Amino acid sequence: MTYIITRLCRDCLDTGCVAVCPVDCIYKYVGDDNEQFPAQLYIHPDECIDCGACEPECPWQAIFEEVAVPDVFAEDTPLNYAMVDPIDDFEVAVHEKPENPSAEEIQANKEKWGWDG
DSSP: OOEEEOGGGTTTOOOHHHHHOTTOOEEEEOSSOTTTSOSSEEEOTTTOOOOOOSGGGOTTOOEEEGGGOOGGGTTHHHHHHHTTTTGGGEEEOOOOOOOOOOHHHHHHHHHHTTOOO
């Protein structure tokens, strides 16, 4: 079991989750195929120890335990698993603290991706 970063992270890339991950299993894609791997963070499924420390740190509410990923984000689970093969195109994300999004920005991001949770 692992945690999954969903498309709610796309183009947001808040790295608060990186700061609390005890095993450095959160990666950023640095390759050229942004169609296959959009601009978001990814959790390496084989490295994640399922501690859950990352989930509450994401201000965009983009991280879910694998079994709790909402149906609207079902495609994001295999996307996180797909990052294992081209691992050379990923690097461990570095913690950078941007300004936290407002409640309105968080809600607008959820609506953009069709989720009312």
